[in-house]
Amino acid sequence: MKILYVGDDWIGSNARSLADGFRQAGHEVVVIDSTPVTLPTRLSPPWVYAKATHRRAPWAVERVHAEIDRAAADFRPDILFAFKSVHLDQQRLLDTPARLHVHYSPDDVANPENISPEYLAHESKWDLIVTTKQHNVAELRDRGARAVSFVRSAYDPAWHHPAARRGAGQFLVGFIGVCRPDRRDDMVALARTYGDRMLVRGPGWRRVPELRATGAVVAGPVYGQHYSAVIADVTANLVLLNSDNRDTHTCRSFEVPAAGGLFVGQRTDEHAELLRDTVECFLFTESAELHEILTWCATHPEQAAAVAAAGHRRIVEDGHRYVDRAREIIASIERPARASPVGDTPRTGHNTTLVGNARRRADEA
Structure with missing residues (x-):
């Protein structure tokens, strides 16, 4: 699949590792770095704005969305994959041309620190919500999520591997x-x-x-x-x-x-x-x-x-790399709804894949 991936792209971030996981799983991935919005540089104008207003700087948000729009027009993705993109314009993300829109939440979506009012207002419009918290599955369904998939956290072999000690002390x-x-x-x-x-x-x-x-x-x-x-x-x-x-x-x-x-x-x-x-x-x-x-x-x-x-x-x-999680996510997207296990079951009752639903909606449009 062609995946337009929106997430923090700094070295060592979990978002970067998962993006690489999708690439390693055989998918074509284009990454748009959301760090200027989610983690603005200390003492920069967006950082000062966020501290003063408790909101993200609108000009920083606009720059990221302009990148997303340009990439979507050139890349024509099958999936827009948003990694904890709760501070971006939700409707604009959902309007990005793609067959499927997926939001990934690495943290508890009942914790106010991990969501935003705008995200909550649009949560039910995402085709799939992926969560690393088992207790969030039922909670997301109760909030109206169309489909929910649980995957555990992971490690990145590029960063996490046995290393030599750096000194005599321990x-x-x-x-x-x-x-x-x-x-x-x-x-x-x-x-x-x-x-x-x-x-x-x-x-x-x-x-x-x-x-x-x-x-x-x-x-x-x-x-x-x-x-x-x-x-x-x-x-x-x-x-x-x-x-x-x-x-x-x-x-x-x-x-x-x-x-x-x-x-x-x-x-x-x-x-x-x-x-x-x-x-x-x-x-x-x-x-x-x-x-x-x-x-x-x-x-x-x-x-x-x-x-x-x-x-x-x-x-x-046991297979706990980010590439393994990427494969699990794609499998949950492609799995027929009636065959989905508890925790992955879309709210729709149609015996079809999420991708199939998205393609049908796109064709009808």
Whole structure:
């Protein structure tokens, strides 16, 4: 298929990885970078406008849409695929000439941070909504979505793979991720226990004075291949979930083991399905259980490395790359409605594919 793909195209972004996944799956892909709207450069006029008004700069939105319009006219896509494009003009996206319009939501669509009033007003007009949250499937249907498909998050082999260590030292425990209110207190408590044996990297952590006072190594975010290099310097890599998104798995659930790191994460049904506890990962529910795991890792480094290696094999062999997710999405588009499993069933009752419906509408128009 010919896919006009709208999403953030910066190096290391999940949107870029999924776009590459569609290309690797054999589709022709043209990418329009939405970063100037979704993540404007700090202190730039669009950034200042967004901070002052809590809206995206209209001139930045217009520039992205002008690119989409030009690309659509030249490329004549089968699919317009929008990766969390909630801050763009929804009707203009839906009016883009294409046989099918698909919106991908990597985060909880019940969380106000991940949607917009305009997106909600047009959500039912998208031919397909793809979500990485199982709990969103029924919620999207109840909100009137035409069709919903669930796919898990993924890893990108271009970025997430075992890497050589970059120094003689080795951190016992580490976390790479955003500083969030639901993580802050627990991270500070861990750092007070493990001090310089702990590494914390990600946006916002350097602005936590209590964390910096613990002796833990605190640094900014890391992306792309640098992510795997940091994973290699940590014995136990924490996989923490976002409670605001009601996460039961996250991108880190795949990225950490794919990079060869030991997965030490919160216990959920999805995590238990992905990896076997104590064999391919370590799962915990309470802080006391986490401390027991870290104590074991400190005294059994070779066994901890063996568990990490088993987790790496499981994730790699089970097909969790972005190209695998791209194939799942295309399969859900082409699957006959009556044959669709629960979680993928379009609201239409016609025994035809979404692509077939879209082509018929286009022909009738």
